Amino acid sequence: xxxxxxYQHRISHLSYLKSGENFPACTKCGERVRFExxxxxxxxxxxxxxxDFSIDGRRSNPxxxx
Ligand SMILES: [Zn+2]
Numbered sequence: 765x766x767x768x769x770x771y772q773h774r775i776s777h778l779s780y781l782k783s784g785e786n787f788p789a790c791t792k793c794g795e796r797v798r799f800e801x802x803x804x805x806x807x808x809x810x811x812x813x814x815x816d817f818s819i820d821g822r823r824s825n826p827x828x829x830x
Pocket of ligand 1: 774792794
């Protein structure tokens, strides 16, 4: 579980990454995003589910299915 510190465009938030998983670059602030190990385990969504980190091959697409 990591705190994700963005550069100006967004306040810090928690996200989950698997151990050994590379830290993705933010789609908005890129490499300026910082990851800090959260001191306590907390419930949070996986980083790939975050809108700013579309590392799952999912890009924002105007055509929505379903
Ligand atoms: Zn960002």
